[in-house]
Amino acid sequence: MDWLNILNLAVSEMINPISASFILCALGLSVHFGYTGLLNFGQAAFAGVGAYAMVIGILTFHLPILLALLFALACSAVFALILGIPTLRLRADYLAIVTIASAEVFRYFMTTIGFSSVTGGASGLSQFGDEFWALNPFTFSGKVGFGPFEYSARDWFIRIVAWLLIAVSAVFIWLLMRSPWGRVLKSIREDEDAVRSLGKNVFAYKLQSLIIGGGLGSLGGMVLVMNFSTVAPQNWVTTFTFQIWTVLLLGGAATILGPIVGGMVLFLLLSLTQSIMSGLVHLGWLPFLSDPQVGQIRFLLIGLALMLLVIFRPQGIFGNKKELQFNG
Amino acid sequence: MANEIAIGQAEPGCKKVDPILIADNVTRQFGGLTAVNVDHLEIPRGQITALIGPNGAGKTTLFNLLTGFDKPNTGSWTFQGKNLAGMPSYKVARLGMIRTFQLTKALSLLTVIENMRLGAQDNPGERFLVSLFKPLWRVQEAKITANAESLLERFKLDAKRDDYAASLSGGQRKLLEMARALMSQPKLVMLDEPMAGVNPALTQSLLEHIKDLKTNGTTVLFVEHDMHMVRHISDWVIVMAEGKVVAEGPPAEVMKNPAVIDAYLGAHHDTDLGTMQIKVVKEDKK
Ligand SMILES: Nc1ncnc2c1ncn2[C@@H]1O[C@H](COP(=O)(O)OP(=O)(O)O)[C@@H](O)[C@H]1O
Ligand SMILES: [Mg+2]
Numbered sequence: 001m002d003w004l005n006i007l008n009l010a011v012s013e014m015i016n017p018i019s020a021s022f023i024l025c026a027l028g029l030s031v032h033f034g035y036t037g038l039l040n041f042g043q044a045a046f047a048g049v050g051a052y053a054m055v056i057g058i059l060t061f062h063l064p065i066l067l068a069l070l071f072a073l074a075c076s077a078v079f080a081l082i083l084g085i086p087t088l089r090l091r092a093d094y095l096a097i098v099t100i101a102s103a104e105v106f107r108y109f110m111t112t113i114g115f116s117s118v119t120g121g122a123s124g125l126s127q128f129g130d131e132f133w134a135l136n137p138f139t140f141s142g143k144v145g146f147g148p149f150e151y152s153a154r155d156w157f158i159r160i161v162a163w164l165l166i167a168v169s170a171v172f173i174w175l176l177m178r179s180p181w182g183r184v185l186k187s188i189r190e191d192e193d194a195v196r197s198l199g200k201n202v203f204a205y206k207l208q209s210l211i212i213g214g215g216l217g218s219l220g221g222m223v224l225v226m227n228f229s230t231v232a233p234q235n236w237v238t239t240f241t242f243q244i245w246t247v248l249l250l251g252g253a254a255t256i257l258g259p260i261v262g263g264m265v266l267f268l269l270l271s272l273t274q275s276i277m278s279g280l281v282h283l284g285w286l287p288f289l290s291d292p293q294v295g296q297i298r299f300l301l302i303g304l305a306l307m308l309l310v311i312f313r314p315q316g317i318f319g320n321k322k323e324l325q326f327n328g
Numbered sequence: 329m330a331n332e333i334a335i336g337q338a339e340p341g342c343k344k345v346d347p348i349l350i351a352d353n354v355t356r357q358f359g360g361l362t363a364v365n366v367d368h369l370e371i372p373r374g375q376i377t378a379l380i381g382p383n384g385a386g387k388t389t390l391f392n393l394l395t396g397f398d399k400p401n402t403g404s405w406t407f408q409g410k411n412l413a414g415m416p417s418y419k420v421a422r423l424g425m426i427r428t429f430q431l432t433k434a435l436s437l438l439t440v441i442e443n444m445r446l447g448a449q450d451n452p453g454e455r456f457l458v459s460l461f462k463p464l465w466r467v468q469e470a471k472i473t474a475n476a477e478s479l480l481e482r483f484k485l486d487a488k489r490d491d492y493a494a495s496l497s498g499g500q501r502k503l504l505e506m507a508r509a510l511m512s513q514p515k516l517v518m519l520d521e522p523m524a525g526v527n528p529a530l531t532q533s534l535l536e537h538i539k540d541l542k543t544n545g546t547t548v549l550f551v552e553h554d555m556h557m558v559r560h561i562s563d564w565v566i567v568m569a570e571g572k573v574v575a576e577g578p579p580a581e582v583m584k585n586p587a588v589i590d591a592y593l594g595a596h597h598d599t600d601l602g603t604m605q606i607k608v609v610k611e612d613k614k
Contacts, residue, residue, distance in 0.1 A: 172460075175459070175460045175462075176456075176459060176460065178462075179453050179459035179460070179462070179465065180445065180451045180453035180454045180459060180465060180469060181453060181454050181455065181456055181458075181459030182459070183438070183442055183445065183446055183454075184446065184454055186435075186437070186438060186442075187435045187438060187446050189437075190435040190436060190437055190438060191433045191435055193397065193417075193429070193433060194429070194433035194434075194435060194505075195435075195446070196397070196416075196417045196418045196421070197395070197397075197417060197421055197426065197427055197428075197429070197433070197509075198418075198421060198426070198446055198447050198449075198508070198509075198511075198512070199418050199419075199421035199422040199426075199449050199512065200418055200446075200454070201416075201418050202418065208456055
């Protein structure tokens with residue numbers, strides 16, 4: 001096995017656009033769950049709404065890219081209102097159920113033939129990225145970079161855009177959470193009734209939190225589809241939501257650095273386990289496994305690692321044990 | 329004494345000279361059980377009123393109803409002349425009617441000082457867009473913090489300023505909850521068993537705090553089981569049993585009232601309530 005190669009590949013995976021997209025979605029979840037205590041099991045739907053709205057804005061409404069982005073954020077806010085208004089006055093579990101269900105409804109809706117002239121139906125939409133890629137200031141050909149980070153001009157551009165979005169989102173969350181507004185959110189996580197008794201409109205704060213975290217999720221969705229150059233219903237499966245939860249819990253739910261590092265670590269681990277295990281398969285050390293099975297089994301290992309983490313380090317890598325444990 | 333507060337005879341539901349809160353026909357049923365059934369009740373402004381009664385009398389439920397935390401089957405009530413029935417709890421609090429909870433609701437994973445700051449109202453930094461720009465809320469936040477610190481000092485919690493509320497003892501949490509309720513300078517504070525679990529060494533100073541509130545013009549309504557304390561600080565006592573108001577009056581008179589002795593002790597009529605400590609099974613969460 002070529003260890004240097006394996007390591008290079010893994011480190012390079014840490015900042016790939018998919019990892020960045022997961023991180024944006026997980027930052028949104030940290031606003032929902034980590035800071036407000038809202039159980040959103042439909043972050044994939046927020047990502048999907050953002051991605052589809054941006055693409056439809058470009059293809060159907062011929063919006064310039066920036067307007068399409070704003071349109072997507074507006075759609076995700078409307079989606080948050082639709083989910084939040086009926087459920088956020090009820091007990092926390094109602095939101096959890098409604099978000100899971102809505103993610104499924106969203107996916108089936110996007111698959112239906114009736115709207116496929118706009119949504120592309122089951123095969124989805126593509127060829128929407130021309131304007132975005134035309135913004136790329138890099139013109140070099142071939143790969144440029146250092147160490148493990150050697151990419152083409154196109155790959156550099158999407159990575160830089162994605163990580164700038166992460167940086168801006170992180171600063172945004174940091175500004176919010178150090179403020180009295182963030183204090184109300186954290187208090188709602190602790191005990192809603194206490195917050196109500198002090199004259200705060202808990203419902204309005206929860207709705208704001210749902211909109212903001214959902215908006216971050218839809219940014220993640222937009223990055224994902226720009227990278228794939230296509231958007232399709234099967235991108236937004238429940239597994240996607242649970243991988244975002246993995247990123248969040250890995251790093252620590254009520255932290256900003258947590259989801260960022262959690263995302264990088266998850267993709268590092270996925271790449272390492274993939275390379276090492278398929279290396280072992282080729283050496284004949286794992287005769288009971290075939291190459292495609294390796295891809296599956298590493299998710300099993302990650303799941304196991306997540307269980308151990310939640311049991312033995314519930315606050316995640318960065319969380320403060322005193323401040324937040326995984327106790328819903 | 330009675331004449332200073334009540335109009336005419338001190339009897340259940342009697343009118344007050346200057347009521348701050350007036351409730352009419354408030355009922356609440358849980359299944360077949362009528363937890364609260366209050367025909368008419370007035371709370372005198374600027375006085376300390378004790379609400380007493382055996383466990384299960386409906387005191388906490390009445391608090392919940394009046395503050396919008398629970399919905400009554402029937403009834404209406406006004407606070408400073410404003411109709412509150414059907415109003416959500418946070419709006420009730422904004423009008424200056426702040427309650428505490430029998431089962432303490434300290435925000436455990438926030439620090440003591442953050443708990444206190446949360447109690448302030450009209451903090452511009454609690455609005456979403458304003459919160460992003462610290463210069464817009466820094467001054468107000470500093471004022472709130474200074475106010476919080478002086479309250480913490482009064483409640484002897486200043487040494488705990490930066491500790492998580494989770495690390496406080498049960499009694500200290502009660503104190504914190506009460507201090508936090510005072511952050512917004514309420515017109516009426518409703519304390520649900522403020523002394524339960526508080527270290528006896530602290531009860532005396534807690535009594536003083538409650539008396540100070542009155543001096544500053546705040547109306548106090550509190551639920552308490554300790555008759556010594558009730559007699560010591562309250563100007564007026566309201567007795568509930570089985571959801572109804574069964575007696576009202578100045579403390580000394582109420583404690584001699586046969587209906588009250590009945591409610592508490594059943595047949596043991598010959599005991600003077602003022603001299604005995606009523607033992608109650610207190611719900612305890614942790
Ligand atoms: N949420 C509820 N559901 C059913 N019964 C309740 C509920 N809350 C209170 N009760 C009942 O109502 C009665 C009054 O309770 P409560 O107001 O807590 O009394 P107190 O505070 O005077 O001890 C009790 O019999 C209690 O069991
Ligand atoms: Mg009670």
